[in-house]
Amino acid sequence: KAGVTQTPRYLIKTRGQQVTLSCSPISGHRSVSWYQQTPGQGLQFLFEYFSETQRNKGNFPGRFSGRQFSNSRSEMNVSTLELGDSALYLCASSLRSGGANEQFFGPGTRLTVL
Amino acid sequence: GDSVTQMEGPVTLSEEAFLTINCTYTATGYPSLFWYVQYPGEGLQLLLKATKADDKGSNKGFEATYRKETTSFHLEKGSVQVSDSAVYFCALKGAGSYQLTFGKGTKLSVIP
Numbered sequence: 001k002a003g004v005t006q007t008p009r010y011l012i013k014t015r016g017q018q019v020t021l022s023c024s025p026i027s028g029h030r031s032v033s034w035y036q037q038t039p040g041q042g043l044q045f046l047f048e049y050f051s052e053t054q055r056n057k058g059n060f061p062g063r064f065s066g067r068q069f070s071n072s073r074s075e076m077n078v079s080t081l082e083l084g085d086s087a088l089y090l091c092a093s094s095l096r097s098g099g100a101n102e103q104f105f106g107p108g109t110r111l112t113v114l
Numbered sequence: 115g116d117s118v119t120q121m122e123g124p125v126t127l128s129e130e131a132f133l134t135i136n137c138t139y140t141a142t143g144y145p146s147l148f149w150y151v152q153y154p155g156e157g158l159q160l161l162l163k164a165t166k167a168d169d170k171g172s173n174k175g176f177e178a179t180y181r182k183e184t185t186s187f188h189l190e191k192g193s194v195q196v197s198d199s200a201v202y203f204c205a206l207k208g209a210g211s212y213q214l215t216f217g218k219g220t221k222l223s224v225i226p
Contacts, residue, residue, distance in 0.1 A: 006155075033213065043203065043216040056154035056212035090157055098212050105150075 002027065004106035012112045016097075018079040025072050032074040033103060034066060037088040046089075049071030049074055050097040057086050078111075083114045086113045116141045120217035124128045127194055127224050137188040137204035138180075144180050145206040147171075147180055147187040148214070152201045161189075161202070194224045 005024045010047050013019050034046040045058040049068035071083040072093075078085055088110050092103035121136040139145065150158040162171030167182035176191045187204060199216045204217040 033171075042218045043214075044199075045215070048212045058213065064223040092214075098210060102160055102163070103214060105159070107155075107157045 004091055004104055006089075006091050006106040006109050008109060009107065010112075012114065013081050014114050015081055015083060016083050018077065019111060020080060021076045021078075021089055021091075021111070023074045023091030023093075023106060025074070025091075026104055029093035029104070030072050030097055031094045031097045032068055033091045033092045033094075034071065034076050035092065036060075037108070039106070040088075043090070046076065048097065050056070052090070053098055068106060077086045081113045083113050085111065087111060115213050116145065116206060116211070116215045118204050118206055118215055118217035120202075120220055122186075122220070123201075124221040124223060127222070129196055129224055130193045130225075133189070133191040133194045133198075134140060134224070135202055135204075135222070137187045137217060139187065139206050141184050141185075141206055141208050141215075143206045143209040144182075145211075148205040148207070149176070149178055149187070149189050150203040152203065152219070154200075158203065163164065169201075171192045173189075180214050194222070196224045196226055198222060206224070 006049040033048040033051045046058045048055045052068045063079045068074045088108045090108045092105045094103045117140045148163045149161040151161045162173045164171040164180035170179045201219045205214045
């Protein structure tokens with residue numbers, strides 16, 4: 001089975017722009033979660049989608065949004081980019097939502113905001 | 115809320131040395147506990163997990179035991195290799211929770 005794929009792998013944007021990141025989960029997985037990884041804050045949960053519904057959202061401003069499609073692929077959007085949004089954005093998929101379901105991570109998208 | 119505290123790094127060991135990375139947690143109820151590993155330039159890989167008290171997770175020579183009484187999940191390996199050089203993250207998922215809560219990570223470097 002193919003693993004979790006994320007596109008693009010690298011992205012450079014300037015302040016004020018918006019960006020869309022894409023995540024394709026492992027075939028058959030219906031839950032997709034997004035995390036932000038920075039040297040200062042570590043790994044922080046952004047949100048989780050299951051069956052096209054947002055199940056949970058972390059403590060991030062409304063500039064961060066996402067969605068999930070009927071094929072379980074997910075996109076994450078960040079509007080009005082700030083320098084502090086520079087980070088590695090990781091997507092993880094699992095068969096189901098919640099509990100001890102194992103989350104499989106993609107390689108991440110490295111976003112640099114100039 | 116839930117939180118994970120793991121030992122600060124970086125940790126530098128010689129090949130074949132014994133490894134311990136301490137991890138303690140705060141959570142209500144009975145969370146599931148995980149260790150993830152991140153190699154340079156890559157995403158996270160699940161190393162091992164434990165879902166209830168006294169469970170021992172193990173994989174690739176690494177072990178960790180879920181200790182409810184001390185709220186700990188320390189990672190151990192008897193003999194590290196250069197290929198084990200990576201960043202290790204302890205994480206928990208609370209009962210009924212949808213998200214993983216991670217520690218800050220511990221960078222391990224193993225020298226020949």
